[in-house]
Structures are given as C-alpha cells and as structure tokens.
Amino acid sequence: MQTNTMPAAASVLVTGGAGYIGSHTCVELLQAGYRVTVLDNYCNSSPEALARVERITGKTVQRVQADIRDGAALRDALRSSQAQAVIHFAGLKAVGESVAEPLHYYDNNVLGTVRLLQAMQDCGVEQIVFSSSATVYGDPVRLPYTEDHPFAPTNPYGQTKLDVENMLRAQSRAKPHWRIALLRYFNPVGAHPSGLIGEDPQGVPNNLMPFVAQVAVGRRQSLNVWGSDYDTPDGTGVRDYIHVVDLAQGHLRALDMLQRGTGGQCTAINLGTGQGCSVLDVVQAFEQASGRKVPYQIQPRRPGDLPAYWADPSTAQRLLGWQAQRSLHDMCADTWRWQSMNPQGYASPVTA
Ligand code: NAD
C-alpha cells in the first residue's frame, strides 16, 4: 500500500477531473483524504462520472463547470477551494482531430494552460502536476524511452504537450518557488475495479482497448488490426499499456513529491510499466478475461503509427517510489467489468 504524507485536509483543484484519467485520480485523492474541486466544461465527459466518484468514495467533490480559458472562473475556483496544488488534466487529446483542427488544439491546450498558470500566479498557488504524454518523444532513436530522449512530436496534439512542457520549464526557471511535475503517460487503459467509472469515448473509439471492449460486448462486429508487418515479435504494434488506477496513484505520489520538495523544481517523469504488449497480446488477454471472442481482421498500417515503444519507468521508481502494480489481465478484466456493466458508458443506468 502506498502512503501519502500531505495533510489530510489538503485541497487540490483538478482541471478536467470528470474525464477518464481525472475521475480515477479523484477517487484516489478522496480516498487519501484530500479535498477535491473539479473544474471541467464537460466537452468530453459527463457530470455523471463525478456522481459515481462520490458513490465509490462516499465523499463529496466540489464542482465548477467552466472552461480553463476563463481566467476569472479559475481564480474564483482557486480561491474558494483554497487549493494548494493543481492537477491539470483538461485538454483535447484526439490526434486526428488535432491534425484537422490545429488552432482548436493550440487554443485549448496551450492557451488554456497559459490562462491556468496566470490564475495560479495571481492566487499564489505554485504546485502543478501536468498531464504530458509519451507522444512528446516521437520516433524512437532508442528504447525504452528515458526522460532525456530527444523530443520530436509528430502531430499538433503532441506539439501542444511539448509546448506546455517548455512553458512550464520556463516558468520554473523564472519562479524558483514553483514545483512542477510533468507526467508523461504511456497508454492508459482499464477502469476502476468497482465497474462504476471507466473510459467512455464519444463515437467510434480510436484507441485499441475501448474498441476491443465494444467488440466483446457486441456493440461492434470486429476489430481492425492496423498492420501485421512491423518489426515486432508478432508483427503488430507494441505499446506500454498502464492501468488507469496505477496511473492515478502516480499522481498522488507526484503531489507528495512536490509538497516535500524532493523532486527538483520541474521534473519530467515517465508513467508506464516498462513492458511492451502487442495488439494481439491485448486481444488474447481480453478474450481470456472476458470469456468472449474478439473477432479481428488484419488491415494495412494506420498512417502515422509508430511500430513500438515502451517506457523506462525507473525515474518514477526513484523519485516517487512508484511502480505499476496491475497486469495486462487486470487491465482487461477491469475494462470488461466497466464495459459489461455500462454497455452505453455513462448513459447506462447504474447496475451495482
Ligand atoms: P478526457 O477527454 O477523458 O478528459 C479531459 C477532460 O478535460 C474532460 O473531462 C473534458 O471535458 C475536459 N476539458 C477539455 N478541455 C477543457 C477546457 N478547455 N476547459 C475545461 N475542461 C476541459 O481525457 P483523458 O484521457 O482523461 O486525458 C486527460 C489528460 O491526459 C489530457 O490532457 C490528455 O491529453 C492527457 N493524456 C491522455 C492520454 C490517454 O491516452 N488517455 C495519454 C497521454 C496524455
């Protein structure tokens, strides 16, 4: 069991806290005794997620429906919650959409973060955990990715993550009291073991695990496997899938590090398992965990996909005392519980 030393009544503002990773992090924060205020405009989430967070924890989430580009709303939320720290999830994350609508991505992700940092500065809040991504590394020049791997994002979404990281590095140089954690996530999957919260993508899922889950539950006929001719053990793409509860717990450890001042002023940390799994590994594990068949067809490669990458998670181990605990089987079993209890995501009635 990982412990946390921040005082029990510490208050955290969570932007984008109704989303997939944010809602799981809120559960862990509440269970660890934090007071939690979520600021979200629900552009890619449902307030129902927060009702379910409260149901899981038996605790209350303060909610502010607002956009992170609204400085006045941010200042109000920071002051009324007396937040000591911010966890910043709010942002747009669809790679294809970022190629089609780059300005929308720079506006939301970069300008939104400028507004957030200005509001924090105005209110004297100087600790932030930022949701970055392995996508900042781009084409691997060596594997596993270490935090000092060169940056080469290959799409506007990834570029916005790198731009925000650069902005946070500049802020930390200018304001030495600030404490900043840049958490670079690998491929978050899975769901809370209660089956009450999970990933609820709008429309056709772009990511592998939610697509597989929708095939298993009968919402879609079969999976397209994008490419089987990569230089990987079975020819399909390899990624470092990480259980969302492990990821959420990494955020608590990062907050703890900021509070103690043990991690430097602005520190990038990979959050992954260190293990690569292929598309067919995921299909097989999901069939085992769910007892359902997942029919699939091999298709040509998806444009822009990298063949394989995974994390070196040793910085997280060293600085946070954190390492992923949950297996690929756990990721699939928990995804399946969420999917089968909520075939239509948050639009489904609560069955437990
Ligand atoms: P998500 O879409 O489920 O959650 C994002 C939340 O932010 C949503 O609730 C959305 O309504 C909110 N939001 C978006 N723009 C906003 C704005 N302008 N103002 C207020 N709220 C806004 O996504 P997620 O998977 O939970 O990802 C959370 C963060 O982690 C994102 O920044 C994402 O880029 C990053 N990330 C995600 C992954 C992944 O694979 N899921 C990987 C790496 C990094």
Ligand code: UDP
């Ligand atoms: N993938 C696939 N079929 C799908 C979705 C994804 O074969 O319907 C593959 C994809 O080519 C990649 C892996 O699954 O090798 C993970 O893809 P995802 O979109 O989930 O994550 P990302 O590519 O952003 O790491």
